Amino acid sequence: MASAPKDKAAKPASSSRVDQQMIRDLADLLNETGLTEIEWSEGPLKVRVTKAGTPVYAAAPVAAAAAAAAVAAAGAAPAAGDDASHPGAVKSPMVGTVYTAPEPGAAAFIKIGDSVNAGQTVLIVEAMKTMNPITAPKGGRVARILIENQQPVEFGQPLLIIE
Template structure:
């Protein structure tokens, strides 16, 4: 039985991509070789991390209204993902975000981009209001129907 050479560096690089993007599986095929790296999906609790930065702590009374992801899908101001892809909050890595929590948005204003099949799709505000909550981070994978933001 012959042993195929294993490219450990390629496996490490693919594992790093999984970590950076939040994906659970990646596969690369080249000529007659194929490398597939799979990891257990992160718990759903990790997808909704607490706000970071100074002064972002919520008062106890305000927390439950926005914090529970199950309730957010029924929120009248919920902005959901129309597709599966990767969310980006700015047009390029060094540019400022399209929107930030707490600021006013207008109907039709770009909130973020979702990359699907190498195409960047603008996700626009369905109505005017205040962006109360952004539920995704730049570079995070999103699912169809997932709540991306809440506008009130």
């Protein structure tokens, strides 16, 4: 009879014990896949591992919105309408976050004055954790870049002008 209470007391202690190697494996999986969060559960045990760094992306939309408001207040809003109707405008095909380089710290895909060929990747728009390459619809010279790195963009928003 004395052994039954010991077994009951021992069982919760072992099931609530966290396997540190499993947590390390989950963290490695985050790094390998590029995910920012992963959750695993087995019975009453639930483990969630998240990667720091997300607040960096949260700050970018605020800065971009403030910059856009400042430009609009300065009277540059009519130019944005002209850019959208420009025949060389490259517009965003989706809502997302635009990236000007293939990875952080890398050189930008293009800069003002560069010559581009039709089909050449000029930007990336991230939507729902998927990186979507934006290609030049025609060849020409990059006349204007209308966005900044990590700026949120809307569907149909002009991103750059190719002349």
